Amino acid sequence: MNEIEVKRRATVHDVARAAGVSLATVDRVLNGRAGVRAATAEKVAAAIAAIGFQRDLSASLLARGRDLRLTFIIPDGSNEFMASLADAVSARADQALAERMHIQTRRVRALDGAALAASLDALNPHDCDCAIIVASQEPAVVAAVDAASRRGVAVMTLVSDLPGTQRRLFIGIDNVAAGRTAASLMGRFLPHGGTVAVIAGSLHLADHIDRLAGFRAALEAEFAGITLLGPIEGHDERSETEAIVGDLLKRHPDLGGIYNLGAGNAGLVAALEASGRGGAIRVIAHELTEPTRRGLKSGAIDVVLDQNPDGEIRAALAAARTLALGDNRIVVADPIEIGIFLRDNLR
Amino acid sequence: MNEIEVKRRATVHDVARAAGVSLATVDRVLNGRAGVRAATAEKVAAAIAAIGFQRDLSASLLARGRDLRLTFIIPDGSNEFMASLADAVSARADQALAERMHIQTRRVRALDGAALAASLDALNPHDCDCAIIVASQEPAVVAAVDAASRRGVAVMTLVSDLPGTQRRLFIGIDNVAAGRTAASLMGRFLPHGGTVAVIAGSLHLADHIDRLAGFRAALEAEFAGITLLGPIEGHDERSETEAIVGDLLKRHPDLGGIYNLGAGNAGLVAALEASGRGGAIRVIAHELTEPTRRGLKSGAIDVVLDQNPDGEIRAALAAARTLALGDNRIVVADPIEIGIFLRDNLR
DNA sequence: TAGGTCATGAGGCACGTACCTCATGAGCAG
DNA sequence: CTGCTCATGAGGTACGTGCCTCATGACCTA
Numbered sequence: 183m184n185e186i187e188v189k190r191r192a193t194v195h196d197v198a199r200a201a202g203v204s205l206a207t208v209d210r211v212l213n214g215r216a217g218v219r220a221a222t223a224e225k226v227a228a229a230i231a232a233i234g235f236q237r238d239l240s241a242s243l244l245a246r247g248r249d250l251r252l253t254f255i256i257p258d259g260s261n262e263f264m265a266s267l268a269d270a271v272s273a274r275a276d277q278a279l280a281e282r283m284h285i286q287t288r289r290v291r292a293l294d295g296a297a298l299a300a301s302l303d304a305l306n307p308h309d310c311d312c313a314i315i316v317a318s319q320e321p322a323v324v325a326a327v328d329a330a331s332r333r334g335v336a337v338m339t340l341v342s343d344l345p346g347t348q349r350r351l352f353i354g355i356d357n358v359a360a361g362r363t364a365a366s367l368m369g370r371f372l373p374h375g376g377t378v379a380v381i382a383g384s385l386h387l388a389d390h391i392d393r394l395a396g397f398r399a400a401l402e403a404e405f406a407g408i409t410l411l412g413p414i415e416g417h418d419e420r421s422e423t424e425a426i427v428g429d430l431l432k433r434h435p436d437l438g439g440i441y442n443l444g445a446g447n448a449g450l451v452a453a454l455e456a457s458g459r460g461g462a463i464r465v466i467a468h469e470l471t472e473p474t475r476r477g478l479k480s481g482a483i484d485v486v487l488d489q490n491p492d493g494e495i496r497a498a499l500a501a502a503r504t505l506a507l508g509d510n511r512i513v514v515a516d517p518i519e520i521g522i523f524l525r526d527n528l529r
Numbered sequence: 530m531n532e533i534e535v536k537r538r539a540t541v542h543d544v545a546r547a548a549g550v551s552l553a554t555v556d557r558v559l560n561g562r563a564g565v566r567a568a569t570a571e572k573v574a575a576a577i578a579a580i581g582f583q584r585d586l587s588a589s590l591l592a593r594g595r596d597l598r599l600t601f602i603i604p605d606g607s608n609e610f611m612a613s614l615a616d617a618v619s620a621r622a623d624q625a626l627a628e629r630m631h632i633q634t635r636r637v638r639a640l641d642g643a644a645l646a647a648s649l650d651a652l653n654p655h656d657c658d659c660a661i662i663v664a665s666q667e668p669a670v671v672a673a674v675d676a677a678s679r680r681g682v683a684v685m686t687l688v689s690d691l692p693g694t695q696r697r698l699f700i701g702i703d704n705v706a707a708g709r710t711a712a713s714l715m716g717r718f719l720p721h722g723g724t725v726a727v728i729a730g731s732l733h734l735a736d737h738i739d740r741l742a743g744f745r746a747a748l749e750a751e752f753a754g755i756t757l758l759g760p761i762e763g764h765d766e767r768s769e770t771e772a773i774v775g776d777l778l779k780r781h782p783d784l785g786g787i788y789n790l791g792a793g794n795a796g797l798v799a800a801l802e803a804s805g806r807g808g809a810i811r812v813i814a815h816e817l818t819e820p821t822r823r824g825l826k827s828g829a830i831d832v833v834l835d836q837n838p839d840g841e842i843r844a845a846l847a848a849a850r851t852l853a854l855g856d857n858r859i860v861v862a863d864p865i866e867i868g869i870f871l872r873d874n875l876r
Numbered sequence: 877t878a879g880g881t882c883a884t885g886a887g888g889c890a891c892g893t894a895c896c897t898c899a900t901g902a903g904c905a906g
Numbered sequence: 907c908t909g910c911t912c913a914t915g916a917g918g919t920a921c922g923t924g925c926c927t928c929a930t931g932a933c934c935t936a
Contacts, residue, residue: 191596191626193892204915209894217913236627240587241892244921249538279538280583362873370811370831371717400873464717484717492863516839519876522869526709526747529866540922551885556924564883588922594891 192235201229212237239503249284252502254340255301255315258289261418261445262471263491264316267341270491278499286310295320302326307334312502314353317344319388336505340494342389350505353497355489355518357389361396361443363520364466365405367485368439371464375407376438379430383418383444393443393468408438416446424449431457439464447483448473454482470523478525488521539582548576559584586850596631599849601687602648602662605636608765608792609818610838611663614688617838625846633657642667649673654681659849661700664691666735683852687841689736697852700844702836702865704736708743708790710867711813712752714832715786718811722754723785726777730765730791740790740815755785763793771796778804786811794830795820801829817870825872835868 198208203226210218211226218226229235243250254271257264268287275285290297298315299322305313313330317323317339324347327337331348343352368378380397382390394413401408411434416423423446430437431453440463442450447467454465454477461481467474470488477483497515523529545555550573557565558573565573576582590597601618604611615634622632637644645662646669652660660677664670664686671694674684678695690699715725727744729737741760748755758781763770770793777784778800787810789797794814801812801824808828814821817835824830844862870876 191892195892206895206915206917207913210914213894215895219913222913238591238629238892239627240591240629241921242894244585244588244591244891244923245893245895247894247921276583280586282585282587356874359874363871366871366873371720373718373720396873490866496863516843517876519837519868520874521866522874524710524713526713526743527703527706527867527869529864538922542922553885553887554883557884560924562925566883569883585922588891589924591891591893591921592923592925594924 191238192233193238194235196233197226197229197235200233201226243282249279249282250502251284251309251311252278252286252499253305253310253313254285254287254498255298255313256287256289257292257316259292261292262447262473263445263469264292266469266471267316267491267495270495273492274495274499281499281503283499283503293318295322299323299326302330302335302337305330305333305335310335312336312338312505314338314340314498314502316341317349318342319344336502338498338501338505340498341489342387351501351515353494353501353515353518354389355520357392358396360468360487360489360520361393361398362400363396363522364393364441364443364485364487365397365400367522368441368464368466369401369405369408371484372405372408372438375405375409377409377411377434377436378439378441379414379434379437380410380412381416381423381426381440381442381444381446381450382413383446384415385413387444390444397441397443411437413443416442416444416449418445420446420449420452422446422449424453427453428456431459431463437463439466441465442467445469447471447477451477451480451482455480470521470528475528478523478528481525484524486523488523490518490521494518538585539580540585541582543580544573544576544582547580548573590629596626596629597849598631598656598658599625599633599846600652600657600660601632601634601845602645602660603634603636604639604663606639608639609794609820610792610816611639613816613818614663614838614842617842620839621842621846628846628850630846630849640665642669646670646673649677649682649684652677652680652682657682659683659685659852661685661687661845661849663688664696665689666691683849685845685848685852687845688836689734698848698862700841700848700862700865701736702867704739705743707815707834707836707867708740708745709747710743710869711740711788711790711832711834712744712747714869715788715811715813716748716752716755718831719752719755719785722752722756724756724758724781724783725786725788726761726781726784727757727759728763728770728773728787728789728791728793728797729760730793731762732760734791737791744788744790758784760790763789763791763796765792767793767796767799769793769796771800774800775803778806778810784810786813788812789814792816794818794824798824798827798829802827817868817875822875825870825875828872831871833870835870837865837868841865 194208198205208226211223256268271287278285288301290301295318303326313335327347327349330337337349338351339349341354382394414426416426427450451473465483466485467483468487470486474483474486501515541555545552555573558570603615618634625632635648637648642665650673660682674691674694674696677684684696685698686696688701729741761773763773774797798820812830813832814830815834817833821830821833848862
């Protein structure tokens with residue numbers, strides 16, 4: 183008598199009863215099978231809405247009797263961030279398997295649209311339900327994404343989006359906001375103004391363009407005392423970036439700060455440490471990787487903005503799981519937050 | 530013939546076969562039921578390890594035929610952060626329900642150990658599998674946590690830990706690191722040194738003590754030019770904090786910064802804005818709530834350190850789900866990161 | 877030896893959904 | 907009317923695990 187009364191969750195049986203149709207018909211509607219008149223389908227839909235039916239994900243996956251098959255396609259090469267993204271995928275693989283998600287990872291040459299497109303073209307719905315890709319903005323990739331969607335392979339974009347395609351979801355940070363944040367910190371670090379150099383990877387990369395735009399806009403709006411130098415392109419390369427920074431330090435003895443919005447941070451740290459001026463110059467970089475960690479610890483880098491690869495992978499997996507439920511539902515993901523790291527809150 | 534070969538996931542049947550025992554025995558071992566000799570249990574454990582069996586969470590919850598029952602106990606009162614924590618719980622309720630987790634939230638008077646203990650005592654394993662509490666460090670609470678654990682109600686602590694008890698997991702940030710981070714930012718904001726006032730809620734709260742310790746240590750180690758004023762206790766109250774800040778501003782025309790490591794931020798912002806010196810003083814506060822958001826936007830606050838209530842709730846739910854599997858497994862959660870927010874990366 | 881306890885096995889039903897086959901009846905064209 | 911298509915219903919099995927009952931045989935104790 184002390185029982186707590188619990189509302190039983192609605193099941194497909196309840197839907198059938200409420201709609202006045204059979205279980206088989208409800209099943210046909212729920213799983214998009216043919217052979218149901220529009221009028222009947224609507225009755226079912228109305229019943230679902232009326233009683234608030236939610237399909238039981240666990241039971242659904244169990245009954246399907248097969249794991250969800252996901253393929254991550256991640257750029258290869260020297261880019262440490264992409265490596266950490268791949269690591270984050272591996273780290274989640276076991277947990278994902280326990281939730282019936284079978285993960286496969288492929289690395290393709292960075293900035294090689296043809297390779298990415300070929301990799302996408304090789305996927306068929308028989309062995310891949312969903313592809314998660316780091317997209318580069320090239321026509322071949324756009325075509326491959328749409329083709330995969332038509333074949334029945336859902337596509338989600340990670341880190342770098344591909345708007346205007348059939349991709350179901352984008353998972354990544356707001357890079358304009360990241361640039362603004364960098365400016366806001368740099369401005370406060372230099373209360374008496376000064377010169378700040380900006381280094382980018384490439385001005386053909388959407389995320390780098392966004393960061394630069396945000397950085398510039400926020401500096402102009404709030405910190406008139408700061409003069410911007412650059413941007414200089416380092417092509418995300420260690421040695422090239424090292425040369426650029428070394429040159430900057432030599433030519434600008436009064437340099438107040440450096441914002442590296444691309445990769446190549448190993449070179450940045452090396453040049454700073456070699457100059458003996460590490461610590462006297464405020465430095466902001468992107469992505470928490472081995473070189474930036476080292477830089478934070480040594481004091482060469484003050485702040486690292488990070489897009490939390492682990493969180494992105496978690497969000498991607500959660501979204502993929504939802505995707506498995508229905509074909510026509512809108513999938514949303516928790517927004518990815520920009521991580522801000524100093525030496526003192528290194529995880 | 531084009532089939533991709535998939536390793537079938539191991540099931541309890543496979544474990545039984547590998548161990549040379551019956552399904553019933555495997556079940557007894559897995560679910561901690563009595564009536565199995567130690568030697569037999571070990572054979573089963575060995576088989577599980579050997580074939581890498583992982584219990585299917587979905588099927589397990591389905592077979593249990595009942596939802597996981599979770600009770601959040603969250604302090605009530607004027608504390609905006611606790612309100613946002615409760616909001617985060619509500620926001621996840623639907624999603625949780627779809628994963629067979631039934632959430633109940635209770636609010637108890639803040640800093641009232643007896644009330645929290647009573648609330649815990651009222652829980653019995655029949656209608657609550659797991660309690661998630663914001664613990665305060667009082668003997669009555671400690672006793673209640675251990676009693677609940679003995680009764681079969683698992684307890685997890687949120688935001689504020691209760692070490693030395695039977696609590697299964699703590700979910701929250703590293704408050705010493707948070708204090709260090711605040712110091713590290715403040716030090717860089719004031720490159721020529723200055724005076725920084727510290728306001729705490731209460732020096733009897735573990736998290737406040739930790740933040741203060743971290744702040745102090747990092748200032749002393751790295752920023753000798755900064756003089757610390759306080760800490761002054763504002764008891765997390767709006768009006769008291771407002772009075773304190775107003776007084777500080779009046780008496781210290783040269784004040785360089787304020788670090789409020791407790792709540793009462795509405796008062797902080799009001800006093801700063803009333804003084805007309807907002808923007809000239811570097812201000813760091815905790816928790817992204819309505820008043821701190823306002824402060825960031827108006828420029829009264831420079832940086833807010835946040836412990837990401839939504840992420841904490843997500844982690845708690847994930848951990849609870851794992852907890853449902855076995856009684857004697859070690860549950861781990863993803864670490865909660867300290868969020869750092871400026872006006873420019875407000876979410 | 878009789879009676880008891882205890883470890884283990886065998887088997888079945890249940891959870892909610894997916895997916896299959898087969899039957900039935902309505903509607904329609906010729 | 908005959909023969910066809912098509913919407914729908916009825917009912918089954920399966921997924922992997924939890925939980926229940928009952929049977930069996932080993933071992934101990936009086």
